[in-house]
Amino acid sequence: MSLDRLLLVRILLTLVTIGYSALTVKADFNKTHATNPLWTGHARFHVVWQITSYVGFALIALVLVWSPGAYAQERLYLACAFAAVVYGAFFITLLSMPLYGGRAYDDNGYLPFAVAGMKWDANVTVFSLLTLFLVASIALLLVG
Numbered sequence: 733m734s735l736d737r738l739l740l741v742r743i744l745l746t747l748v749t750i751g752y753s754a755l756t757v758k759a760d761f762n763k764t765h766a767t768n769p770l771w772t773g774h775a776r777f778h779v780v781w782q783i784t785s786y787v788g789f790a791l792i793a794l795v796l797v798w799s800p801g802a803y804a805q806e807r808l809y810l811a812c813a814f815a816a817v818v819y820g821a822f823f824i825t826l827l828s829m830p831l832y833g834g835r836a837y838d839d840n841g842y843l844p845f846a847v848a849g850m851k852w853d854a855n856v857t858v859f860s861l862l863t864l865f866l867v868a869s870i871a872l873l874l875v876g
Contacts, residue, residue: 753790764841
């Protein structure tokens with residue numbers, strides 16, 4: 733694999749990893765989620781557990797992505813697998829909302845925004861874009 737392609741994969745995976753860690757902390761560790769008084773204490777416990785788990789996985793992923801040494805391509809595949817689990821679980825949860833009465837947003841949280849006369853959910857929009865970055869990363873690894 734060429735150095736340029738490997739660097740591009742590392743950059744894309746870094747963005748993907750920041751998306752499921754730092755962006756999740758920013759979006760969820762505030763009054764709309766983790767400290768929302770309208771949420772039950774147990775629901776807040778689970779969102780903080782989720783956030784801290786993602787940060788832990790992200791730290792491992794970033795070490796895998798940027799550490800020098802042997803098995804560079806294999807380490808990138810493992811970082812891709814971490815991201816695939818997080819983003820895959822998001823979309824499974826989104827698609828299965830009718831089974832458990834879920835919603836993609838709360839009225840007291842981040843509301844959908846309008847684009848070209850359509851309502852777009854912030855999480856779905858950002859995670860869809862980052863999933864495309866993940867797919868691009870995997871494709872670059874496969875052709876290299």
